[in-house]
Amino acid sequence: MTNRTYPLSPSTGGRRLQPLSLLSASMDKTMILWAPEEASGVWVEQVRVGEVGGNTLGFYGCQMGPDGSMIVAHAFHGALHLWHKRQDREWSPGVVMSGHFNAVQDLSWDPEGEYLLSVGSDQTARLLTPWKQKDGTQTSWHEISRPQIHGYDMQCLATVGRFQFVSGADEKVLRVFRAPRNFVENFANISGASLDKLLASSDAADLPEGASTPALGLSNKAVFQGDLAPKIHEQQEQLSCVSDQYRETYFHPLNLTEPPPEDHLLQNTLWPEVQKLYGHGFEMYCLASDSANTVVASACKASKAEHAAVMLWSSASWRQLQSLPCHALTVTQMAFSPDAQLLLAVSRDRTWSLWRRDPPTPDSAEPNFSMYTHTDKDTAVHSRIIWSCDWSPDSRYFVTSSRDKKVIVWGPCVLGTPGVPTPGVHHCSSILDVGDSATAVAFCPELCSDDSYLMAVGLDSGKILLYKWSPPQEPTGGHDWTKCAETDLVQSHTLTVKRLRWRPRAGRAGQGELASAGADHAVKIFNVNRHTLEAND
Structure with a gap:
């Protein structure tokens, strides 16, 4: 004491x-x-x-x-x-600040950019959204839900639609979660969004009220309206005879107009688990979902080619669609192109692979992907592990960043006629040396005012750099990179930048927000100002 x-x-x-x-x-x-x-x-x-x-x-x-x-x-x-x-x-x-107490491994915006989900080695998933205080003069970001409290360190997540996500941890299982009705109602109260529209987008007809966690369990059970009264009565009977440490966490509905305190976050803001996905042989490492909300790609830790295959899952039935073998070591990150036609994977083996979505067949409407192109030990440009990748908003180019301190743009990617050999995809940018291991990279979803591409690069040191990139007139030549800005000592993470994600919303670059996850336990959200970028050109 x-x-x-x-x-x-x-x-x-x-x-x-x-x-x-x-x-x-x-x-x-x-x-x-x-x-x-x-x-x-x-x-x-x-x-x-x-x-x-x-x-x-x-x-x-x-x-x-x-x-x-x-x-x-x-x-x-x-x-x-x-x-x-x-x-x-x-x-x-009272309302306080909250956050992860171990490394933040991954984060993702919802498709509308109204909230941010993050997962970390503290074995939690946390949901943040802007909250406008009662006087209306100040808006701040707060945690309003803790959808998953796990028994394993969490490594990755992917949002599937407005109120559903898949998470992966240091276990061989993927878990799918869906928002309960009580969260949707409280999210509307706190964010100011229309409740009717939110309920319509989340198919509210069969939503449970909330979720509870069984004693010593890892799966969040759905709690429906009819379950609430019996559970509360049962809890009152068991308080005197069951250890507080091991008894079930019971759900109590909340009516919130401000972010909940820690005790409610721990107990009353869980999301029900709706599916488990089995198939990987080792701990989960990375996830990605397409913009059409039809496919989820997953990969696990691997030291052999047989375990390094990417698995595809249908978000409609949650059955495994395909296994895509190519890499020899762990796939470190994946990204679907914004038009959902291509899947990019990068790996510890220093190569990347590109997969294309095939047209549906008369026999099946399920998505199917086939090899488009890839690099190997002879054609690879990176000399160390490739940590991160992302797509340009027009799906023409993709970028890779590596421990070798290099950031490279590849493309253009042009989909030809199915069955006809496709041209190889080569690096179309000059090789950018950022001076430190480039652990995260992200294209801004909107073009700059001069139609160039804006890109954020996260470093092992914790610093974040902003660059503009314009396709050069001559392949791999010309001054195609322009440094715009970088975080100072106060703004930077103190440890490795693990993930970068731009907020998906309309508007020119500089009007958006950039979220970063760090090994220093922090989630940071930056306002990127267009006028500042132009002043630094």
Whole structure:
């Protein structure tokens, strides 16, 4: 137990501004404010706040506000908790910052760009969205849901439509999650979006109310309206006879107009798991989904070619469609072209492969992909592991970045007639040396005002660079790269940039936002200003 004493408030001429009190934080998940009785001088409990249930191990430290009206504490996993004393002298939870407490491995925007999902080695998936405060003067990003709390370190995710995503962790199974009705309603309240439109887009007819996690389980079970009353009654009966550490986490519906506190995030914002996907032989490493929301591609850790194949899954039936063998080592990242016609994969074996979507056949309407082109040990340009890749918004070019400090644009990619040999795809940019291992790269989804392409590059050092790229008149020649900006010491991550994603919304480059995930436990969102870019040209 950690104790803090507050015999005096901040001094103003030696006057006492609040009574003598003692605040204690404990691993029993509670905070207690103690004070002596005037008559006896015996210290007695005045206020008790904290969590009931939830996936946490208690509090490690606490602090009281100068005037005694606020209590802040940090939990076992680093989360902050805040309580305010209201005018009726009751204590209520307050909105605080939250975030991952280990490396953030992957992130993805929803197709409309209204929220951001991230997964990390802290075994959680977290959902962030902008929240406009009551006075309307300030908008800030907050976590409003923790869809998955897992038993394995999480490595990758892919959004499939507005309210569905697939996640992969240090296990051989992929898990599919779908938003419950309670989340959709609260998301509308907090973000200001139209609830009717959200429910229409999420096929609300069969949505459960929420989700709960069985004791010692890894799968979130759906909770429907008819299940709520029995579960609450059952919980009350079991509180005295079942260990808090291992009993089931029960769902209670929320009616939110502001981001929920940590205890609600842990217990009442889970998404139900709707499917498990089996087929990989080792831990999951990367995922990608197409813009048509029809196919999900997955890859696992591999030291042999037989395990390095990319697997394709139908998002309609969640059955395995194909296995695409090409690489000899782990596929590190994949990306579908914006027009959903091509799938790009890059690998530890220093090569990339490109797969094309074939026309549907009379026998099957399911998507089918075949080899378009690839590099091998003789045609590879990168000399070290390729970490990242992405597509230009017009699906003509793709970019790769590597540990060899090189960033290279390839293309143009022109789909010919099926069955006719396709021309090879070569690098069409000069080789950009960024001076450090290039661990993440992303094309902006909109062209710049001069019709050039805007690109963000993340480095192993934590810095993020912005470049404009224009296809040169002569292949692999000319000054096709223009550096626009870079993050300074304060803006940069302190460790490796793991992933970069531009917010998908209309408008010219500079009006968008760039999200980055870092090994330093941080998710950062940058406003990229067009006028700043033009000033640096």
